[in-house]
Amino acid sequence: MAQHVHKERSFDAFLSSVPLLPELVEHIDVGTKWLLLGTLLHVDDKRLDGIEQLQGHDDTSKTLKMFQHWLTTTPTASRRQVLEVLRKSVVKQHLVADKYEKYLRELHDTISTEAFSIFQRNIQSLNKALVSLVQVSQLLYCKRCISEATLDEMERINQSRSLDDKKTTLLTAMKETVSSDYRKLKDIATVLSDVEETRDIGKKIMSKYEEKISQDDDNTVGQPQEVVDGNENCASDILRNNYSALSQSITQPVCVAEWLQEVISDQTLSCVTSSRGSVSDSRAVLLKAVRDAVHSNYKHLELFVTVLRKFSETAHIGDTIFEEYRKYFNCCDNDVKESDIYLAQQKSMSATSESSLVDDNEKDKHGNHKILFPRDMKKKFKEMRSKFGYTFFRVRHIFYSKKSALNIDEMKELIIDLFPDLKSQLSYEVAISELLNVVKGKCSIVDLCPLENLAFQFNIEEAEPIIESFKEEAKDFCKLVSVSLCLDEKLQAVATPSRLLCETVVFVFNWNPDEHTLQDINDVLDELEPLHKCHIQIDKVGTGRSVVVTCYCPAEYTDLLKSAVLEKINMLQGKGLKEFAIGNSTVWDTTQDLLAQNDELKANLKGKNDTITAFEIELATIKEQSENRFKKIEALKMDLIQNEEVINKLKNEISILRKEIMDRDKSKIILDLLLEEAKKEVESAKKLSEKRLQKIEELKLKLESNNDSPVLESSEASDTDTSIQEDENVEWSEDGVRLFNPSLDSCEEVISKLEDKHEIMVLIDSPSEIIQFLIPTILERKAIKQLTIIYSSLTPEDILSFSSQLSTNKSLTSLQIIHSSISDDGVIVLAQALQYNETLQYLYFNDNPDITSASAQSLAKLYKLSCLNLDNTNIDPKEVNGFDGITQDQ
Secondary structure (H helix, E strand, O other), rough: OHHHHHHHHHHHHHOOOOOOOOHHHHHOOOOHHHHHHHHHHHOOHHHHHHHHHHHHHHHHHHHHHHHHHHHHHOOOHHHHHHHHHHHOOOOOOHHHHHHHHHHHHHHHHHHHHHHEEEEEEOEEEEEEEEOOOHHHHHHHHHOOOHHHHHHHHHOOOOOOOOOHHHHHHHHHHHHHHHHHHOOOOHHHHHHHHHHHHHHHEEEHHHHHHHHHHHHHHHOOOOOOOOOOOOOHHHHHHHHHHHHHHHHHHHOOOHHHHOOOOOOOOHHHHHHHHHOOHHHHOOOOHHHHHHHHHHHHHOOOOHHHHHHHHHOOOOOOHHHHHHHHHHHHHHHHHHOOOOOOOOEEOOOOOOOHHHOOOHHHHHHHHHHEEOOOOOOOOOOHHHHHHHHHHHHHHHHHHHHHOOOHHHHHHHHHHHHHOHHHHHHHHHHOOOHHHHHHHHHHOEEEEOEEEHHHHHHHHHOOOOOHHHHHHHHHHHHHHHOOEHHOOOOOOOOOOOOOOOOOOOEEEEEOOOHHHOOEEEHHHHHHHHOOOOOOOOOOOOEEEEOOOOOEEEEEEEHHHHHHHHHHHHHHHHHHHHHEEEEEEEEEEEEEOOOHHHHHHHHHHHHHHHHHHHHHHHHHHHHHHHHHHHHHHHHHHHHHHHHHHHHHHHHHHHHHHHHOOOOOOHHHHHHHHHHHHHHHHHHHHHHHHHHHHHHHHHHHHHHHHHHHHHOOOOOOOOOOOOOOOOOOOOOOOOEOOOEEEEEEEOOHHHHHHHHHHHHOOOEEEEEOOOHHHHHHHHHHHHHHHOOEEEEEEEEOOHHHHHHHHHHHHHHHHHOOOOOEEEOOOHHHHHHHHHHHHHOOOOOEEEEEOOOOOOOOOOHHHHHHHOOOEEEEEEOOOEEOHHHHOOOOOOOOOO
16 A cells, blocks of 8 residues: 555656657647647647648647647646546546557656666665765765654664664565656665775675666655744754755764754753763764754744854854755845834843842843834934935935946955855846945944945045944933943844854943944944954943943954953953853853963873873883783784684585585485476376377267267377476476576566466576565466575575565465575564565475574564474474474474
8 A cells, every 4th residue: 555655646746747748749640639748738829720720731730830839938837737638528538638648657657666666676785785874874864764753763873773674664665766757766776875884885786776767857846845834843844954964964963962052852952972982973963953943933944054153164054954954944134114113032141140240120131122113213313324325325326326337246245355254145137226325234324344344445535424423422421421321232233143154252341331332333343453353342231230232243253353352351351341251151251260270281291291201101112012911912823824724624524424415415305396286287198198098088978979070089198288488497387386496587478478367376496686676576476376486595695675565465375485485584584574465374494404593573573474383493392482383393
């Protein structure tokens, strides 16, 4: 049932793909209705009229030209559209539609079967080569080749699950993916090629894919698209697009987790920290927590981007995620109106430092940064804002008047050089008005420096006196306006920037608001920007028992700002600084005892030096001991070399004896089988002879009764041999077939000749590639009732290749895997598959010495069987609890 659903989904995606012109011409013949067909396919009416008026062209030629134009001008053209139009009541070409759909199904099934066969042939090699399951599963998840549930299974740290169990889960998921969409095989091959341990297998699969599957079919078939709906799903999809890069680039998962304490649980943080010895395990736990956080709230992706930008190895990934995020959620700060209310949520500072700095009323403002755009601004601020707006308006119109002489690209380059964080907003083509709006975001009501730089560089002389006049007024404003008048006033010209663009920076000064001016704040910040790289913008000023200045700094410059502050901490402390915080982390405050920290650092350094000295002494001792051991090892090597010839001789003799014993046992089994077959043939011949004698007697009686009549010539048609022509490795009988170490060609021939009357199949001495190719196919047939496998050494991978067919088979009643053909590992896998089989009654494992008590628990689950034969195995029937149908020679 599940396979049918996967198949229908794959075919549905196939119908959504663009058709090829040759297939349309070959299979869509609607005669004079081509014009109606084109109209329903929304081909341009003028173009259809032109085609209709062509002289010397029949309907077929006109149909071709109509389809050519449709495919060229319709990006969304699909096979489904053609089928739907053919079946409309006004067209009534149901027969043509049915034939075309049948052709498409056959084409799709052929391609899908070939792709699945390519993957199936490489499962055994993959099972041996796969080691880095987490890495491979993360890459496959990014390519949408496995589900998130499968990724969780791979990333989960679970000591009770073995590596083989995880391999089985991952390979099964990959098989289901290829079964549901054959194009995914190409993505799987790409992922395998990117991993060192599976690179050769990936290249082999890719080579076979390109060889067997037509590139036309490959390029036109669309993959099923996951429906992304809702903010959380969109954000999760963005994260998934970059999962591969994240899984390879995060080298400090513990540090990243500590920055994400706001959105991940303490338990997760503890788990990441406890896995510190393995970066891969810690990273897997971290990424799982991030996925869960984004699922719960899409805005958590913003915090994750901010954290990624703090580390050089992941900053570029953060930028990539940010660009995708902007496209989906349109988070452009310039779109926000001043009348809007913004809540920029930040985690509160620690209760201890907060209580010493601000009162309860200020905690909400300082801790949660509740930023408003008040309508009832103080008169001075209203006047200054009006002057700012009027100045910008006048300069903007001067730029408009000279736009024909301005080079937009050069203006963009200058702005990006001045403000690199604006690059993403100027990455597409913009007009002068949009460009000036971006520059406005970098200005404040007391600072037109970005606009001034632009006007100066492009010789806008008319703007210079206007800007100079505003600067004088802004300077006087800053000198005259006390800090107390600035409290809770918005100083930026545009909305508070998104946390994706900028990081919140808080300075707390031990000032009396009535004794300081806005210029004092500017003076302090100017000390931190000698190179003008941080581009700090004052957002607002608040107070409790101190003055709290909230600023914003581009995320990529926070480390530079932190270094500048700590470098000048003594000077800043002299100006009244008592606390400095970035984001939700306090970088410095007056409670820190820097000298004590310095002394502690020196003490730690001295302790480490002593440890290193002791380690060097110990290392010298170990080196001397190693040299002595090396000499002893060399002496032992000489002794081993002398005995090597004797050992090799004994090994050869043992190998020869083993081979003779195996050959003798094989010969006995084969002779027994041949003897049984001969008995059957003799019995059949005997019955045939009796029938012939009876016919002869009947003919004699007829002759005697008709002596006077002409003798009728009679002939008896020779009985045809019921057996099919055999080759040297295949023997056919009336009810089955036996294969002795068959080739792949022999197996293909046997499959083609199997009939419903052939209910028995015997495989003797067959290699893995034959088992994996033949058995899945014959189990899909309803006729096979008895399957016998002898001397074939089945591996768990062999059994895994036909486990799904065995689980659902409805005809097989007897399964014999005998004579050194299976071990405990294979029994466990086989028993797992047979739990869902409702037809099998008889299971024979006799003469398999590698079956031990290790598989008893798995066999106990097969209590529905009528008979379980364990003759000549090393398992005690009593260990198979709750099973009554066991037979075993004592």
